Amino acid sequence: MPYQSISSLPVLLVDDEPQLLHSASLVLRASGITHVIMLDDSRAVLPLLAQQAVGVVILDLTMPYITGQELLNQIAAEHPEIAVIMMTATNDLQVAVQCMQAGACDYLLKPVDKAGLLTAVRRAFDNRVLQAELLSLKDRLLTNKPHEPQAFNQIVTQSPAMYAIFRYIEAVASSPQPVLITGETGTGKELIAHAIHQQSKRPGELVAVNVAGLDDQMFSDTLFGHAKGAFTGADRVREGLVSNAGEGTLFLDEIGDLTLASQVKLLRLLQDGTYYPLGSDRPRQNRARIVVATHCDVKHSADNGTFRKDLYFRLRTHHIQLPALRERVEDLPFLVQYFVAKAADVLHKTTPTIPPALFQWLKNYPFPGNIRELEGMVFDAVTRCQGTVLPLQSFKEASVDAGLTQEEEYLTDTQLNFPERLPTLKESEDALIAEALRRADGNQGVAAGLLGISRQALNKRLLRRE
CATH class of the missing domain: 3.40.50.2300 (Response regulator)
Structure with missing residues (x-):
């Protein structure tokens, strides 16, 4: 049941x-x-x-x-x-x-x-x-794929890690307990919230709100509403989002940025299932299921006192940690094809051919903005495309910009570990070239880009090695 x-x-x-x-x-x-x-x-x-x-x-x-x-x-x-x-x-x-x-x-x-x-x-x-x-x-974990894949149609993936998350969602979707979704920016937390709501088959709608930047009064007014005359300008009754959600799902994004005062009110909502509109002394009953998301490390925030521990443990009854895009590189071909087709449709263009070298290039890119960043890169490339093959220039420019930042961080934050005997320059160069070729699956153009040199310069070094 x-x-x-x-x-x-x-x-x-x-x-x-x-x-x-x-x-x-x-x-x-x-x-x-x-x-x-x-x-x-x-x-x-x-x-x-x-x-x-x-x-x-x-x-x-x-x-x-x-x-x-x-x-x-x-x-x-x-x-x-x-x-x-x-x-x-x-x-x-x-x-x-x-x-x-x-x-x-x-x-x-x-x-x-x-x-x-x-x-x-x-x-x-x-x-x-x-x-x-x-x-x-137990039943879901014995299978490799979700029982109802149509609930996850909006999520493009062939990743075993994502399939495991889908099976977990199927197991907990109809539970009345809250769900905490964590993951880096751009990993698809709102899509997961929609999948949870769809899988739960709750009769109401999903109502989403980003609570980042809301002070305590604005948070209370947004979620709980207010009575007429509750404050200056409150000339009519306002139903909050909790009431609007009905028996559906209330999705609170960026929950890690809530003030401590607002955290207390959210905790009361979860514990007692009741809330008070501003200016009212009569409690109302919450019928919605609460799903929250954040890119922050909430456990760390709870440990250092900026996030209430009792609220953290109440929220993480069901916890979904989304992997970063760099941890599911097997999805890159499917995501790129999906975004290329989507961008071509929006721009009323013929869908361009995707060069194989692109996937080798993207596999070595860290994607700090995750799937949202990849979608932007693909849209820019389709916009700039003048022929039938998707150009690599916009991807390379993004990689170079990110590479400069990473290089600065690498030089300042990373301590290289050398063996007791220092390698010679030739040994270091040979090792770097071999690693770049491995990461590029043998594609010399991509390997040269990873090394920060031209393809001709890499060819000369490879000839010298022979």
């Missing part, structure tokens, strides 16, 4: 005291758990479970006809997937231990306070979702 379906299953309250049933159901419904079934006769429990799926059962321990402990044993035997919470007015440690050993997930003492009841029910649902997730993840 999908996780989203598990979270929407009803809670079954079983107690022979109608007043307790009524008060407990009010507490659950007020917290957003709207589907609650109440039974005051323990004999009706098993027939109901045989006909209807239930997420969590809350049992009174002492009831006429069939006791809560007897029901617990029968539910554990016939419906082991259902989470059972026991309630009793008797503080008996031995009975509590027996119930937990029989399969109860929690044990509450009457009178049960509101917070304790809600915490127990949410924890029970979370445990059911986690069990389903582990089973699904």
Whole structure:
């Protein structure tokens, strides 16, 4: 059963005291758990479970006809997937231990306070979702490709690392828990967020917002909205993005740049599922799934105190780390072909032929801007193309510009490790030429570019070696 379906299953309250049933159901419904079934006769429990799926059962321990402990044993035997919470007015440690050993997930003492009841029910649902997730993840990891590849049509790849991410997304997409997407700039974090939303099959839309640069008030107003008269200029009610997302997905990009004050509000939204519009003292219920992304090292930020640790651990319930383009060079031919065709279509040009030397050249380029940078390079090359073959000039210019920067960093930040006996200049030159040819797959033009010399100069050195 999908996780989203598990979270929407009803809670079954079983107690022979109608007043307790009524008060407990009010507490659950007020917290957003709207589907609650109440039974005051323990004999009706098993027939109901045989006909209807239930997420969590809350049992009174002492009831006429069939006791809560007897029901617990029968539910554990016939419906082991259902989470059972026991309630009793008797503080008996031995009975509590027996119930937990029989399969109860929690044990509450009457009178049960509101917070304790809600915490127990949410924890029970979370445990059911986690069990389903582990089973699904095990099934997904036994295959090499995603079960539903159409959800990933917008992502061009043949990389095993990306396929592993797709299978993980399939396993966790329908979970109600947040997802943290990390990766360098330009690696496709928003595409992954869209894939998660599409795979989750949630009924609402995906609402995306970049939270970088938002101060605390702007963050609150953007996400939570405001009441009329909340501040100067608030002459009408504004629904925030959380409300607009409905039961869909709220995607927060660049989460690493949030202020600490905004982090507290986001943490409350994730923990309690509630939020307050500016100027309102009445909480609202969040129904959207939260997906966040950042290019920052959030763990490092949490360790140095610029990002709340409790928020970090709450966000990384499901964590997707996207590889940089230089770590998936096998995708370069597919990405280049896709971007060339896309650029030719936009520019109303005939799709040019891609020279094989281009792939050898790109394979040795570090792509600090990742896929977004590659798309820009290809678009520029197609724009400048006057014939039928894609020119290499724009790629070489980008490589030279990046190479100058890398050379400066290399000279200042890198300490060369030499052997005890220094190699001669000839030995060093031979080693550099051999490595450049290896990286260029034997293409002398590309190897010469890597060495910063002309092809003719490389040919002369190769002839001298012979």
